[in-house]
Amino acid sequence: MPRHTPRKDRPWFVRALFWVTLLGAVLLTTLVVATAAAQGPATAAQRGSVSGRARLEGRSRHNGVYVSLDGGEGGQVETTADGVFAINNIPLGWHILRADMPRYLAVEGRFLASAPNTVLGDLIMTGGDAYGDNIIDILDLALVARNYDTAPPADPRADINDNGMVDIYDLTLVSKNYDKRGPTSGQNAAVTVLPPTLSSVLRERPVTTMKAPSPSDPTLTWTLSPAKPVYAPGDVVTAALRVDQGHPVYGVDITQPYNTRQLTPHDADPAAPEINGRVGDFFTPPRFAPVNRVAGGEFRLGVASMAATPPPSAGTLAEVIFEVTGCGETSFDPARGIKLSNEKGVALPFNAAPAALLKACP
Numbered sequence: 001m002p003r004h005t006p007r008k009d010r011p012w013f014v015r016a017l018f019w020v021t022l023l024g025a026v027l028l029t030t031l032v033v034a035t036a037a038a039q040g041p042a043t044a045a046q047r048g049s050v051s052g053r054a055r056l057e058g059r060s061r062h063n064g065v066y067v068s069l070d071g072g073e074g075g076q077v078e079t080t081a082d083g084v085f086a087i088n089n090i091p092l093g094w095h096i097l098r099a100d101m102p103r104y105l106a107v108e109g110r111f112l113a114s115a116p117n118t119v120l121g122d123l124i125m126t127g128g129d130a131y132g133d134n135i136i137d138i139l140d141l142a143l144v145a146r147n148y149d150t151a152p153p154a155d156p157r158a159d160i161n162d163n164g165m166v167d168i169y170d171l172t173l174v175s176k177n178y179d180k181r182g183p184t185s186g187q188n189a190a191v192t193v194l195p196p197t198l199s200s201v202l203r204e205r206p207v208t209t210m211k212a213p214s215p216s217d218p219t220l221t222w223t224l225s226p227a228k229p230v231y232a233p234g235d236v237v238t239a240a241l242r243v244d245q246g247h248p249v250y251g252v253d254i255t256q257p258y259n260t261r262q263l264t265p266h267d268a269d270p271a272a273p274e275i276n277g278r279v280g281d282f283f284t285p286p287r288f289a290p291v292n293r294v295a296g297g298e299f300r301l302g303v304a305s306m307a308a309t310p311p312p313s314a315g316t317l318a319e320v321i322f323e324v325t326g327c328g329e330t331s332f333d334p335a336r337g338i339k340l341s342n343e344k345g346v347a348l349p350f351n352a353a354p355a356a357l358l359k360a361c362p
């Protein structure tokens, strides 16, 4: 019975082998435990759940938001009236969450499910995208403005907050979020927006090419007054954007660059804090301009008609006043940076007159 041989009777090398084996076993166990700890929550076998709450701007009920995980493969649910959603039995690790709701910008991004119950918190969904193309622009504004003060609206998409009427609350949502684009993170720190190449939101939107304008479509012209071949420092010049054949025009968005070393804008509206351009006489009140500023080398104006009467056939859409304060050139080109909307919030093709060149030297 060698196993019961008294210790003092064992040869020295048997005792040494015992201690070496014990030490090895302890080290191996430590290594295995440490490795398992390092792999931690990413181990594929571990599963959990994700939950959160969608908040629809301007609404008190937040149901009907479609929430999906990993393109639907990880699960898909609709939110309850309080906006709550939960998706169970997901592997721990990285996932892509997406939330969609008509008239709101999509939320999409990566998040890490690292706990058995991952609670994301609130996803704030940005309202005003009447058309669901994930940009809030002149087309959405024109549609809401055109349906202003109607209940129910002819086009239900204009009713951003879905309360059966189009009023100041719908208009405010479009105005507040003008120029915003989806997908967003839902203002949630745990959600990271994907690069555009990985986003399913962007991939799903077809690129729409506008049809070529016909001679009867609206024609846009920039004019400079007074008109001079070359201006001198101290000259004050009004640049005006005119439309002819303008019957279908219910909204315009203008992005016109200017040379800051050459031109200094004058403020057309001292009551408003920014330096502003002027909405032209084509838009008879009521009208609504969510953006109107001249700063940093760019004149930016978006305006939509809210009038009950149809638009006139011609008139000035917008004006901006500059003082010549240096040498240089600025090209006012109606073929660049201008979008027109019809009453349905659909982009209008238009003809562009040749650019007007504002050239100045001392």
Ligand SMILES: [Ca+2]
Binding pocket: 128, 129, 130, 131, 132, 133, 134, 135, 136, 137, 139, 140
């Ligand atoms: Ca839109």
Ligand SMILES: [Ca+2]
Binding pocket: 159, 160, 161, 162, 163, 164, 165, 166, 167, 169, 170
């Ligand atoms: Ca409404």
Ligand SMILES: [Ca+2]
Binding pocket: 267, 268, 269, 270, 271, 272, 273, 274, 275, 276
């Ligand atoms: Ca101002």
